[in-house]
Amino acid sequence: MDDSSDGGATAGSTKKKSAAAAAKGKATGKGKAASKAAPKSKESSLLKQKSPAEFFAENKNIAGFDNPGKSLYTTMRELVENALDSAESISELPDIEITIEEITKSKFNTMIGLVDRERVDEALYDDFESSKAREKRLAKEARFQETQAKNAALGKKVKDTPAARGKGRGEASFFRVTCKDNGRGMPHEDIPNMFGRVLSGTKYGLRQTRGKFGLGAKMALIWSKMSTGLPIDIKSSMKGQDYITFCRLDIDIHKNVPHIHLHEKRENNGHWHGAEIQVIIEGNWTTHRSRILHYMRQMAVITPYAQFLFRFLSDAAEKNLTIKFARRTDVMPPVPLLTKHHPSAVDLLLIKRLITDTTKPNLLQFLQHEFVNISKAHADRLIGEMGPDFNAKTTVNSLTSQQLVRIHQLFRQAKFDDPSGNCLSPAGEYNLRLGIIKELHPDLVATHASSPQVFEGHPFIVEAGVSIGGKDVKQGLNIFRFANRIPLLFEQGADVITRTALKRINWSIYKINQQQDKIGVFVSIVSTKIPFKGTGKEYIGDDITEIADAVKSALKQCCVQLKSKIVKKLQAREQQDRKRNLNKYIPDVARTIMETLGELADESPPKRPRFDKEDEELLEKINSEEVTEMTFRDCLTQHVEQVDYEMALEYAMQSGVSEEPREAIYLNSLEGSYKFVDFQSPAFVFRFIP
Numbered sequence: 001m002d003d004s005s006d007g008g009a010t011a012g013s014t015k016k017k018s019a020a021a022a023a024k025g026k027a028t029g030k031g032k033a034a035s036k037a038a039p040k041s042k043e044s045s046l047l048k049q050k051s052p053a054e055f056f057a058e059n060k061n062i063a064g065f066d067n068p069g070k071s072l073y074t075t076m077r078e079l080v081e082n083a084l085d086s087a088e089s090i091s092e093l094p095d096i097e098i099t100i101e102e103i104t105k106s107k108f109n110t111m112i113g114l115v116d117r118e119r120v121d122e123a124l125y126d127d128f129e130s131s132k133a134r135e136k137r138l139a140k141e142a143r144f145q146e147t148q149a150k151n152a153a154l155g156k157k158v159k160d161t162p163a164a165r166g167k168g169r170g171e172a173s174f175f176r177v178t179c180k181d182n183g184r185g186m187p188h189e190d191i192p193n194m195f196g197r198v199l200s201g202t203k204y205g206l207r208q209t210r211g212k213f214g215l216g217a218k219m220a221l222i223w224s225k226m227s228t229g230l231p232i233d234i235k236s237s238m239k240g241q242d243y244i245t246f247c248r249l250d251i252d253i254h255k256n257v258p259h260i261h262l263h264e265k266r267e268n269n270g271h272w273h274g275a276e277i278q279v280i281i282e283g284n285w286t287t288h289r290s291r292i293l294h295y296m297r298q299m300a301v302i303t304p305y306a307q308f309l310f311r312f313l314s315d316a317a318e319k320n321l322t323i324k325f326a327r328r329t330d331v332m333p334p335v336p337l338l339t340k341h342h343p344s345a346v347d348l349l350l351i352k353r354l355i356t357d358t359t360k361p362n363l364l365q366f367l368q369h370e371f372v373n374i375s376k377a378h379a380d381r382l383i384g385e386m387g388p389d390f391n392a393k394t395t396v397n398s399l400t401s402q403q404l405v406r407i408h409q410l411f412r413q414a415k416f417d418d419p420s421g422n423c424l425s426p427a428g429e430y431n432l433r434l435g436i437i438k439e440l441h442p443d444l445v446a447t448h449a450s451s452p453q454v455f456e457g458h459p460f461i462v463e464a465g466v467s468i469g470g471k472d473v474k475q476g477l478n479i480f481r482f483a484n485r486i487p488l489l490f491e492q493g494a495d496v497i498t499r500t501a502l503k504r505i506n507w508s509i510y511k512i513n514q515q516q517d518k519i520g521v522f523v524s525i526v527s528t529k530i531p532f533k534g535t536g537k538e539y540i541g542d543d544i545t546e547i548a549d550a551v552k553s554a555l556k557q558c559c560v561q562l563k564s565k566i567v568k569k570l571q572a573r574e575q576q577d578r579k580r581n582l583n584k585y586i587p588d589v590a591r592t593i594m595e596t597l598g599e600l601a602d603e604s605p606p607k608r609p610r611f612d613k614e615d616e617e618l619l620e621k622i623n624s625e626e627v628t629e630m631t632f633r634d635c636l637t638q639h640v641e642q643v644d645y646e647m648a649l650e651y652a653m654q655s656g657v658s659e660e661p662r663e664a665i666y667l668n669s670l671e672g673s674y675k676f677v678d679f680q681s682p683a684f685v686f687r688f689i690p
C-alpha cells in the first residue's frame with residue numbers, strides 16, 4: 001500500500017492529497033497558490049506508517065541488539081528476567097535453567113533444509129587468504145606458540161591463542177537459547193500476543209518488575225527472524241492446569257501480529273508449571289562469553305534465593321560449560337505490590353485513561369480511590385479548590401477537557417505526601433551482604449539501605465554495599481550496578497552509580513585508597529519506574545538529582561561504617577608496629593646500659609659517695625653479677641608488654657564495651673536438604689544439627 005501511494009500520484013490518493021493540500025493552505029493562509037505547488041503535493045505522498053515491530057527491527061540497537069554477540073547476551077537476559085519475574089510473582093523460589101547450544105553451520109543448514117555447498121571460487125569470499133598471507137600467519141602463530149610454551153615452562157601466565165580473524169564479517173554462528181522456569185506460566189490464549197505482538201505485556205501496571213516495556217521476548221523473536229528466519233517455541237503451564245500449551249510462532253513484522261505455526265494443548269502428567277522458551281538466533285559466544293557469565297554471576301549475587309543452572313553446549317567438548325549458582329537462602333524479598341498513581345506524577349493523558357478505566361462514578365470517589373495519598377477529606381478540599389463547576393458528585397465521565405486541565409493543574413501545584421514505598425521490594429541488606437561475601441570474600445564489608453525516596457511521584461529505594469579486599473578483585477573501584485534487581489553491565493561510564501562513585505565520593509577521607517585498595521561498590525536501586533536511558537535497560541542517566549543524591553548518601557553511609565573499622569585496624573597495626581620496634585631495640589639498649597654501668601662499677605670506690613643508696617646497691621649487684629645484661633633485657637621486655645597492655649585497655653575503655661569486635665553472621669540453608677542449619681560469617685561457620 002505504501003509503495004503504490006509512493007509511485008501512483010493519481011487516482012486513489014488524489015482526494016487525500018488535495019484535502020491535505022487544502023488543509024495546509026488554510027493553515028498557512030496561502031490559499032490557492034500554495035495548493036497548486038507541485039513539490040508540496042508530492043511531499044505529502046511520501047507519508048508512510050510503520051508498525052512498532054518494524055520500528056524496533058530497524059532500530060534494534062536501542063533494545064540492546066546491536067550486533068550478534070550483544071544480541072545473544074540480550075536474548076539470554078530478557079528470557080532470564082522474564083523467568084525470575086514469573087517465579088517471584090507467585091512467591092516460588094526461582095529455579096531457572098539456561099542453555100545456550102552452539103549450532104554448527106551444517107547442522108543449521110540441515111535444520112532449515114538447506115543443502116551444504118562447498119566453496120568453488122575461494123577468492124570470491126571475504127575471508128580468502130592468499131598463500132603468501134597464509135604462510136605469514138602460520139609463522140606468526142608458531143612464534144606465538146613457542147613463546148607460550150616458554151612462559152608455561154617458567155610458570156608464567158599463558159594467554160589464549162588469538163582467534164584467527166578474517167577481515168570481513170566472517171562466518172555466522174548460530175545458537176539455540178533455551179530458558180526454563182518454575183514460574184506462573186501463561187494463559188493459553190494470551191501466549192501468541194505475549195510473544196508475537198510488540199509492546200504487549202502484563203507488566204505495564206505500576207509495580208516494581210524487571211520487565212516493563214512489553215518488548216524483550218519479541219525482540220528475541222524479531223532477531224531470530226532477522227538472523228535465522230526461525231520461529232520461537234513456547235511451552236507453558238499454569239499452576240493446577242492439566243495441560244501444557246505448546247506454541248510455535250513468528251511475527252508479522254509489518255502488521256505487528258503473531259503468525260502462529262502451532263498452538264495446542266498437551267497432557268500435563270507431571271503437574272508441571274512454568275515456562276520454557278526456545279529461540280534460535282545468530283550470536284557470538286567468543287566476544288560475549290565473559291559478559292554472559294558476568295551477568296549470571298551478578299544475577300546470583302542480587303538473587304541469592306534463586307537457583308540457576310547455566311549450560312553452554314557445543315560440538316567442541318572443550319568449550320562446554322556447566323555452572324550451577326546454588327541457592328544461598330530461602331528468604332525471598334516480599335512480592336512487589338501493585339500501587340496507584342501519585343497525583344504529582346500524572347499527566348493529562350493518564351488522567352483521561354484513568355477516567356475511562358475507573359469503576360468509580362463520581363469525582364470524590366475517583367480522587368480517593370485511583371490515586372495514592374488522597375484521603376476522603378483531602379479529596380473534598382481539592383474539589384473545593386477546583387472551583388464552582390466541580391462538586392463531589394460530579395460524574396467523572398461528564399468532565400470536559402477544560403475541567404481535566406484544571407484537575408491536572410491542581411495536581412501539579414498542590415502539596416501531597418510522598419508515596420510510602422511499601423509497594424517496593426528491595427533486595428534487602430541481608431541478601432546484598434550475603435551476595436557480596438559469597439562472590440568477593442572481602443576483608444571488610446558495610447551495607448546501607450536508604451529509606452524510600454521519591455522521583456517524579458515514583459518511590460525508590462537505594463541499597464548500597466562497599467567492600468574492601470577479597471578474591472579476584474582488582475585494585476581500585478569495582479562497580480556493580482543493579483536496577484530493579486537486574487545487573488547492569490553496559491554503558492558503565494554514563495551511569496549515575498559509576499559517576500557518583502568516581503566523582504562524588506572522597507574516598508580518602510574514609511581512609512580508603514581509591515587507587516590501591518580493592519574496593520567493591522554495589523548499588524541496587526528499586527522503583528516503580530526506573531528511569532533507564534533506552535529500552536535496552538543498560539544504564540540510569542546521571543541527570544536525576546534525587547537519585548544521584550540518594551546513591552551518594554547511601555555510599556557515604558557505607559564508607560562511614562568502614563572508616564571506623566579501618567581506623568581500628570590501622571590503630572591495631574600501629575600498636576603492633578610500635579611494640580615490634582621497641583622490642584627490636586631491647587638487646588642494644590640492654591647491652592649499652594650494661595656496658596655503662598659495668599664501667600662505673602669497675603671504678604675504685606670514691607671517698608665521698610657519688611650516688612644514692614639505691615644506685616650503689618645496683619653497682620654492687622653488677623659487680624657480683626647478680627644483675628646481668630639478661631636482667632635488663634627481661635625488665636625492658638616486661639615493660640614494653642605492660643605499656644602495650646595498658647594502651648590496649650585504655651583504648652577499649654575509650655571506645656566502650658559495645659564497640660568490642662562483633663561479626664555479623666548469616667543463617668543459610670542447604671539447598672534441598674533441611675537436616676541442618678549453617679550460621680556463616682566470613683571467619684567461621686557453625687553447623688547446628690538437630
Ligand SMILES: Nc1ncnc2c1ncn2[C@@H]1O[C@H](COP(=O)(O)OP(=O)(O)OP(=O)(O)O)[C@@H](O)[C@H]1O
Pocket residue numbers: 078082083086181183184185186194195200201202203210211212213214215216217218219274275276
Ligand atoms: N517465562 C515467562 N513466564 C511467564 N510469563 C512470561 C514469560 N516470559 C514472558 N512472559 C509474559 O510475556 C509478556 C511479554 O514479555 P516481554 O519480555 O516481551 O516484555 P516484558 O517482560 O513485559 O517487558 P520488557 O520488554 O521490559 O522485558 C510479559 O509481560 C509476561 O506476561
